[in-house]
Amino acid sequence: MSIEKSKASEKIVIIDYGAGNIQSIKFALERLGYTGVLSSDAEEIKSADKVIFPGVGEASSAMKKLKSTGLDTLIPQLKQPVLGICLGMQLMCNWSEEGDTEGLGIFDVDVIHFEKTLKVPHIGWNRIKELKSDIFEGIAEQEFVYLVHSFYAPVCSETIAKCDYGVNYSSALQKNNFYGVQFHPEKSSEAGEKILKNFLKI
Template sequence: MSIEKNMATEKIIIIDYGAGNIQSIKFALERLGYDGVLSHDAEEIRSADKVIFPGVGEASSAMKKLNSTGLDKLIPQLTQPVLGICLGMQLMCNHSEEGDTAGLGIFDVDVIHFEKTLKVPHIGWNRIKDLKTDLFQGIVENEFVYLVHSFYAPLCADTIAKCDYGVNYSSALKKDNFYGVQFHPEKSSSAGEKILENFLKLDLRS
């Protein structure tokens, strides 16, 4: 099957749980030739070829929305490639200091606040390094990406990219079929677009 045919037929679900930044993700997918469908329906999410778990906001209130819809139980059970973005990635971790929030427990790491000596949120362009896995195929070391966050995941066994903001931390995580990026690929120019494209094509390389 050609890449073009997969692009036309792949079912890509963006999980709808009231998180912000949905439209910019949809537009980024459209630029790549894909159609992202916003949904909170369990069966539709399960049947997707790819799932994107976005997030802009506060951890405890976002987790309450997931709990109220049963998405907190569904997401860890998914078997297709799943990409958590920003808060989405943080909610896939064990726990967040933001609102003392229990996460989904996919990535075995706790999310913590930057040191008080640092200006937060960490906002703007920063470099990513020590890139691992096909998610970063074609991305050079120290490429710039766009970030907005006050909490971070420390380095751990699931780290596949690092960023430095007073401390080296996880700018991307992977465990099994689950991927997470702290940065916003949909706002990270051509590098972010390439990372999104790599995620959407993961099964084509398997």
């Protein structure tokens, strides 16, 4: 099977729950030769080869949207590779200080606010380091990625990459088939596209 046919046959579902960065993810997938399907339908999500769980917004309101469609119980049960991006990653954690929000409990860590002495949101380019997963294959230590966030997941046993903004924190997490990145791969230039491509090859 050719690479093109393989890409065409891959079903990639982007979970549609009103998150703000869906179109930029779709465009990033298209640049890599893939097509992403937007869906909130449980059966379609379960039938996907890969699932992307995006997120730009506020944790408590986003979780309410997930609960209203039953996605809060579906997502932790998924068996295929799942990639949470930014707020998507944070919602995959146990709890978020933002809106005192109970998360999906996939990653065993709580999300907390940056110290008051730091300018928030942490916005712009920063370096990732101590890379520990296949999704970082071909990515150099201290590579730049693009971030926009005021809350973070501390370093824990599921940390697969770190970033430094006043404190070392988790810029990426992994547990079994679940991956999460705090940065936006769809906005992180060639490095971000490479990370997305690595995820799609899993």
